[in-house]
Amino acid sequence: MGSIDAAPGRRAAWAFLAALAALRMLFAWHLPFDTDEAQHLHVVWAWTQGLLPYRDVFDNHAPLFQLLSAPLFAAIGENADVIRLMRLAVVPWYGLAHDVVRERAIDERIPCAREREAQRDEARQHEETRDERPPASARGASPSVQARRSTAIGDVRAMRRVPAQPANATSAAAAATSRAS
Numbered sequence: 141m142g143s144i145d146a147a148p149g150r151r152a153a154w155a156f157l158a159a160l161a162a163l164r165m166l167f168a169w170h171l172p173f174d175t176d177e178a179q180h181l182h183v184v185w186a187w188t189q190g191l192l193p194y195r196d197v198f199d200n201h202a203p204l205f206q207l208l209s210a211p212l213f214a215a216i217g218e219n220a221d222v223i224r225l226m227r228l229a230v231v232p233w234y235g236l237a238h239d240v241v242r243e244r245a246i247d248e249r250i251p252c253a254r255e256r257e258a259q260r261d262e263a264r265q266h267e268e269t270r271d272e273r274p275p276a277s278a279r280g281a282s283p284s285v286q287a288r289r290s291t292a293i294g295d296v297r298a299m300r301r302v303p304a305q306p307a308n309a310t311s312a313a314a315a316a317t318s319r320a321s
Contacts, residue, residue: 161231164228164231165228168224168227168228169224173223177223177226177227178223179199179201180199180201180205180206180209181209181213181222181223181226182197183197183199183201183203183206184205184206184209184210184213184226185213185218187206187207187210187213188210188213188214193206205230208233209226209229212226212229213226
């Protein structure tokens, strides 16, 4: 059930990504150039000529893109299709940026997301090994802990089931007063 049913989903995901890549290539070759693209590549060209931004060439953007693009631009050389090729060259940077943001968001800002991934992995392992243990979310978590987990991932219904806890004594007194009246 696990690996056989997962294969069509994976195939669909890969087909979707392949279609997106094909569209990206189509758009790179057929959409008109934006004025910023030429400006960025002019600064990249300046780097390949030994000129420095802000000293020899003015640009109002931070130089990270130009710094990362200069070696590829030098390898491609000066030709008419350089803007189209550089449009495609940024696609791996998008993927890298996505991975960095995802890792930081999961590791630092959303600790329950890491737990949710662990539960998902455990559920997959549960399916593959045919183990009869329930997933971690069903083993011993109190309703308030489950509600906090649910609200962290956007389940608004859980907020209606468990009343909110006041953050400090002042808000607790205010909450008690409002309940009494």
